Amino acid sequence: MKRTLFFSVLLILAVLVTACSTERTVAPEPGSTQDLQMVDTAQAAAEILNLAGWPLEEAESLPDPDPDKCLNIIVDFDREEVAPGIFHYRWEIRVGLDEMDVIALHRVVKAGRHNRPIRARKSIFLQHGDAKDFVGMFLPGTLSDTTPADFGAAVYWARRNVDVWGIDQAWTLVPAETTEFGFMAEWGMEKQAHDLGTGVTIARLVRRATGNGYRKMILLGYSSGSATGYALINAETQLPRGLRQVGGWIPADYSPVTDNADWNEIANCIFIPEFEEMMANGEYGYFVGFDFLGNLARDDPNGDSPAFPGFTNLQAAMYLGAGPIFDVGDIHYLAGIWEDDLPVDFIHLTVAQWLDFMIAGTPWEPAKFMLDYSVWSCGETDVPWDDHFGEITVPVLNIAPAGGIGPTTHYCLSLLGSSDITDMVIQLQPDDEALFDFGHIDLWVADVAPELVWDPILEWITDHTPGGGGGGSQGHSH
Numbered sequence: 001m002k003r004t005l006f007f008s009v010l011l012i013l014a015v016l017v018t019a020c021s022t023e024r025t026v027a028p029e030p031g032s033t034q035d036l037q038m039v040d041t042a043q044a045a046a047e048i049l050n051l052a053g054w055p056l057e058e059a060e061s062l063p064d065p066d067p068d069k070c071l072n073i074i075v076d077f078d079r080e081e082v083a084p085g086i087f088h089y090r091w092e093i094r095v096g097l098d099e100m101d102v103i104a105l106h107r108v109v110k111a112g113r114h115n116r117p118i119r120a121r122k123s124i125f126l127q128h129g130d131a132k133d134f135v136g137m138f139l140p141g142t143l144s145d146t147t148p149a150d151f152g153a154a155v156y157w158a159r160r161n162v163d164v165w166g167i168d169q170a171w172t173l174v175p176a177e178t179t180e181f182g183f184m185a186e187w188g189m190e191k192q193a194h195d196l197g198t199g200v201t202i203a204r205l206v207r208r209a210t211g212n213g214y215r216k217m218i219l220l221g222y223s224s225g226s227a228t229g230y231a232l233i234n235a236e237t238q239l240p241r242g243l244r245q246v247g248g249w250i251p252a253d254y255s256p257v258t259d260n261a262d263w264n265e266i267a268n269c270i271f272i273p274e275f276e277e278m279m280a281n282g283e284y285g286y287f288v289g290f291d292f293l294g295n296l297a298r299d300d301p302n303g304d305s306p307a308f309p310g311f312t313n314l315q316a317a318m319y320l321g322a323g324p325i326f327d328v329g330d331i332h333y334l335a336g337i338w339e340d341d342l343p344v345d346f347i348h349l350t351v352a353q354w355l356d357f358m359i360a361g362t363p364w365e366p367a368k369f370m371l372d373y374s375v376w377s378c379g380e381t382d383v384p385w386d387d388h389f390g391e392i393t394v395p396v397l398n399i400a401p402a403g404g405i406g407p408t409t410h411y412c413l414s415l416l417g418s419s420d421i422t423d424m425v426i427q428l429q430p431d432d433e434a435l436f437d438f439g440h441i442d443l444w445v446a447d448v449a450p451e452l453v454w455d456p457i458l459e460w461i462t463d464h465t466p467g468g469g470g471g472g473s474q475g476h477s478h
Helices: 005-014 041-052 134-138 153-159 189-209 224-236 261-266 269-280 290-299 313-322 351-359 367-378 431-436 449-463
Strands: 074-083 086-094 102-110 122-127 162-168 217-222 246-252 285-287 336-339 342-346 364-366 396-401 421-426
Touching: 041 074, 041 086, 041 189, 074 153, 086 153, 086 189, 102 134, 102 153, 102 189, 122 134, 122 153, 122 189, 122 224, 122 449, 134 153, 134 162, 153 162, 153 449, 162 189, 189 217, 189 224, 189 367, 217 224, 224 246, 224 367, 246 449, 261 269, 261 367, 269 367, 285 367, 290 313, 290 351, 313 336, 313 342, 313 351, 336 431, 342 351, 364 367, 396 449, 421 449
Parallel strands: 122 162, 122 217, 217 246, 246 396, 396 421
Antiparallel strands: 074 086, 086 102, 102 162, 285 364, 336 342
């Protein structure tokens, strides 16, 4: 039986401008997603412009503060120059009543006059995957002493006049020392897609208000973030076209629907009982462990690994990077150099850079979200997040590294209604050497990622942005 109505209504509300009352007259039922708080996206955009000091275009307007609405939606703001003339802005946005229910919105953009963002026709919105936030995934050089500070897809595209936006899902902001996770009980696919829609909506409002137009944004979802993005654009098919936020879709190395039986079973179905048991026992926070294992490998490389019996901590980190840890074919994170059946180095980055990447991981993730996308990808239970795949008509660029999850993603494209689909396979090795080929995380950290991945994506963005071939104009001169 189809279960689309509630989720479609939820996503419709998430992308509309709605009031944000701080009081409730009726408490939600336990376990209900009714406690997902709507955000006044226009008010959030107005607060962002005020904090950043960006003037409105003369023909644009945003609301004055309304005492009947939830003010101070933006609870934190930061700005830094991450490369000469490239600025990274970050806002924390309250999206619910719990103090932990906060997402972060990012913007990486070239500066024009007065260090204000250029006007840019081209734009992209980035959704991270598991274990990482926006900075860790798309600005990794800022978190690594062994990587150039300006290394990252976000800087690469911003330098080329793309207005780069992105989100930190709420779980990435949960402190490492947290011990009680009841607030995460309903942080599943619905909430994650809801918050993604909110972020894209705010970004579009800010772009329009500052003279960048109101074109729909290109959305990129990486890894499990691809599942989140698919859920959002699936729901947007049920909106009038004028209320949709996404105008192009880039799923990067993950599809929630595949015809690979081994992937469905081994990488998804077998984990469902574990997550269901966690939820039943009131354990709502899942410890990811990237940062934990990375720190062990750096601080005690020769010690015994608590996660990989028989390995040292450094060997465990190396195997986590280059080994076929998914137990499906040769799918792996990074292309590795192997000796005596163990990875001893990486092809496209250094060991120190990999450890820096691991250490910058986020410690916690919602068990509910991991359960939801496992159930979805298992394929044995009907879920609402793919009910309208045949109605998805936006242009699609599928990113499929041959050593990553890419080989499982091609089938999903055949289910979409789009007539503009590009399936970009990144293959550097023969078919029978997939274990050594370009991997899942190589997309964002490999030394050759700019020319192999980021530049083709840039070309696709340019080709799918009306008038996108030109450079960005100078910033405001008010």
